[in-house]
Amino acid sequence: MQPTDPHFEALLTYLKEARGFDFTGYKRSSLMRRVNRRMSQIDVSDYADYLDFLQVHPDEFTALFNTILINVTAFFRDTDAWDYLRAEVLGPLVAAKPAESVIRIWCAGCASGEEAYTLAMAMAEVLGPDVFRDRVKIYATDVDEEQLNEARQATYGDREMQAVPPELQERYFEAAGGRFTFRKDLRRSVIFGRNDLVQDAPISRIDLLTCRNTLMYFNAETQAKILNRFHFALNEGGVLFLGKAEMLLSHSNLFAPMDLKRRVFRRAMRPTPPPGGLPAGPPSLVVAPVTHLDQLRSEAFAANPLAQLVLTSDGLVAITNRQLEKVFGVSSRDIGRPFRDLDLSYRPVELRRHIEQAQVERRTVRISDVEWSRSGGDLIHIEVQLSPLTAADGSLLGVNVIFHDVSAARRLQDDLEHANQQLEAAYEELQSTNEELETTNEELQSTVEELETTNEELQSTNEELETMNEELQSTNDELQSINDQLRVSTNQLDEANSFLEAVLTSLQAGVAVVDHDLRIRMWNRRAEDLWGLRSEEAVGQHLLNLDIGLPFEKLRPLLRSALTGEAGEADVDAVNRRGRAVLVRVSCAPLGGRDGGGAADEGAIIAMEATESIGRPERV
Template identity: 65%
Template sequence: MDRVDSQFEALLLHVKELRGFDFTGYKRSSLMRRVDRRMSQVGITDYGEYQDFLEMHPDEFTALFNTVLINVTAFFRDPEAWEYLRAEVLVPMIEAKAPGAPIRVWSAGCASGEEAYTLAILICEIIGPEAFRERVKIYATDVDEEQLAEARHGAYGQRSISVLPPELLERYFEQSGNRYVFRKDLRRSLIFGRNDLVQDAPISRVDVLTCRNTLMYFNAETQARMVGRFHFALLDGGAFFLGKAEMLLSHSNLFLPEDLKRRVFRKVPRLTAPTGSALVEPPSVPFRGQLTSLDQLRNAALLGSPVAQIVITAGGLVAFTNGKANELFGLAALDVGRPFQDLDVSYRPIELRKHIEQAQAERAARRISDVEYKGGGETLYLDVQVNPLFDADDGLLGVALIFHDVTASRQLRADLELANRDLEAAYEELQSTNEELETTNEELQSTVEELETTNEELQSTNEELETMNEELQSTNDELQTINEQLHRSGTELDEANAFLDAVLAGLRSGVAVVDRDLRVLVWNQEAENLWGLRSAEAVGRHLLNLDIGLPVDRLRPLVRQTLGGDPNTDELLLEAVNRRGRPITVRVACSPLMGSDEPAGAIIAMEAGEFAPGQPGHPPVQPQ
């Protein structure tokens, strides 16, 4: 399994380097199942071999991406949730905005665009077409270029638009042939573009963000990274709309649930640190003079804090370290004033410099969880918090690093997370019996993607099952055709073999069939009775090498004449000795075994009678 896993990871890296698709954050069980499905379609079972196949056939990348990226969407999918979004989110949000203020919406993982156009319809129904064209921008993104191309056209078939009420269909779509096209004047407010949620920068300053049934395909680490980007993208108090199979219970510091049933969450606003909220104001030079009693008290409290803390100036110098940080990372008073990048703690146990730069750039706190640190002969687990510090004018003062020792609480946190999943599962069971797979999904983390996908398929009128059926239909048809052909061929072959066996068994003469090289192909029962040589001993051997009582070397001219295509061959009467040692006279006849153009072999018939020298009326026997 280690070798298979390493080959699979190498395949993912190959895809990322050549085509820019980063699947490394996807859940491995689901991802391997989909890649295996595509490999089986091209007849490959080894990941390394499939990587070579991709290099030789660049067009295969498209088929692989279409298999891995499950694009299942629809207009007003889960109507009750969309109605809640309209009444409780969009309407209050638009009413709270100043007249003419822009409205920005992001549909992440939009697939073929139905979700983005649903948002457009809802907002247009609230503010009207004219205001919609002037104020609204809907950004719809996906990693699948083919799906984005389809979404940009905004053209859908009868099946896709069948869920729309007739009045909405009439107001927002124009019929073109057998397809329905979203209004061109409104479509200009929708911007479709490629965006990889794992590695690309997010759309910023959006009021509403929808990302339905996308997070569930990624592992926990990648989900946390994506949720952090979504938090950055939304304005304070912005709404985050998820799919029915997704929850954000472990990200309560970023989003709070507004309605769990409909999967609507609100962004937790950033708390800008006021003046003086830093652990200590970082000095540009070492402390001089006497501290006031208040400064002494504050400094003593910070130095004696049980939580390790390090403060860094905006210029990257160490401004402050407390006693716990000195003990944990081996720091000393002389390290204050040194560049932080020169200290071991800047890169061990984790590379902190990039997180500091990102926190300063985004002007938002960052948290790195469960960092393993081996110090003092024991292994600790730390949560590292990177807090940018600002002055009264919102200018950057520096960064505070806070190291929380969570070793003792790590197991408790895992138990609490499991309990939360169990509670969520129980809640979902009360909402609908159709969400049973989702509750199991919360209890069994290792199979969460499969269960959530199946649950989503059952609640979406078998939408994903239809997708899988379409992929498997052609293979099933081919297998059925091949099975039928094999069955007919097998039946015909059995009948032919039975018929041939019956014919050979019914002959009163010994029969041997040879190929053009005089190798025995058939040796019937009468031949066995005549010479005492079993079929298993004769088949495959050269005719002239058979040790029987017949002078087989005398047959060569007769057989060669037959193989040469001469239809007028004479019979031979040969003196022989049968399997009982009795002298007999054998009449030998030879006929061609015809192939497509020439004889493929010869059929030798041997009819025997007892031989008595000088017997009257007996035909002459050719001398040996």
């Protein structure tokens, strides 16, 4: 046994008291591993600190429960086991039930609903959809409300539907928008609800109970408690279908294996003592009339050595006897009083809710091991039996309450236990060997369950990684599309720049493009040849600061007009890069904005063409 951490146990107690989730029956190794995983995600290393964190951040409960409750399930999980169930269990189960009777199925730990709908499809295949709707009720329960809400939607994606054969998909699911929804007419037979296997009462009168890969998360003591509830829930001959890691080797008194490999078990009958009583004698030949029957019945009831009380259906005291007055002080004087007004209604034990239970369920209710201190100070042990009294037509007449003094039986039981202890001591060596073998078997079983639990966790993690991978793949596809668009835009821009460069190079005139502040943005090859200034030296410089042979003081009015949106040209005397005097025709035009307007929002274009004094263009 792994030593328990008191801080971890305090955390489990807080979860139970604050939110009603009782994890105290879970195996500590896997439970601590999952809690530690959640703590590492929020960078908390101590259980006490994590408890404080939960108190301050109520939203953390949801994330913690989603981490603890590993909801790994699938349609037709372990196909071989489902094939056996359909072939060897469902058919005989239907045949054994009376015609038109309801078949009740309990799917415990249903998670997101795939197993419950698998049961629905399997039963519909055996009975046919019409009979299924009329006769089958599937109760699907889980402790996780979030998973139950998802199960109620009955809608699944392509990944979940991969395990469903195509012919069953066609018959039982409706496809829409890339999702598959279980048939609504059959969906009404599947009832979802919250049920905690550790704390809540089981569903009764069940013919088939599936609880697959759920018990392995609990310790041995809690498993035994749950299996006892399953035994109570199942009808005589009912079938229990478990997961592949759950063996039930130590619970043969509750369930007998039908197929141990596939983990299918049948409810075992607990031995009951044969009914006692003496055989009836031969009938009397002479039947004499009996008189004073009412007086005899009244006196017999009053003289009963057991304390006895009869209540009406309205809860009024109807009949008492002498032993009841002797033990509890309730006598004929209390006849007609409401029972709830008597001390006996709540002391030595609360009887009112048990009386109501006997009336509602129309069955005998027993309350065992009740301690009562009599007036003399003696402590006695009582067993209370509450039986509903009904008329011939089935209507409720009242409730009969009998108090059995079992003190002597309790002493005998204590003596018997003492004798058993002495007997056990005599066989201690043999029992020790047997216990060692059982311990070894339990350890092996525990190892199998732990490995299966780890496999469930890995499968859950794998599903999360697959989801993340799909999201990353989608993001990568979007980035690739954007990259392709950028590549196309870049190519178009390169083509435009190349085309513009070719155009400017082909011009016979030198061209300079300036912005609104007269800083040069472009300087073509002919301008380089004319003035001897390279493009990288000119671009970015202020036009009027260039050391070239142009008389800028004569060009200022022309440039100012171009920047205000008015084109113009002028002939000026200049000196080219060879130092020769040339006549230069300068044309200035506004560089319009992106809206195509006439104003020189972007600057101006300056074209410079040099001619000799005789008027012929100079060859540069």
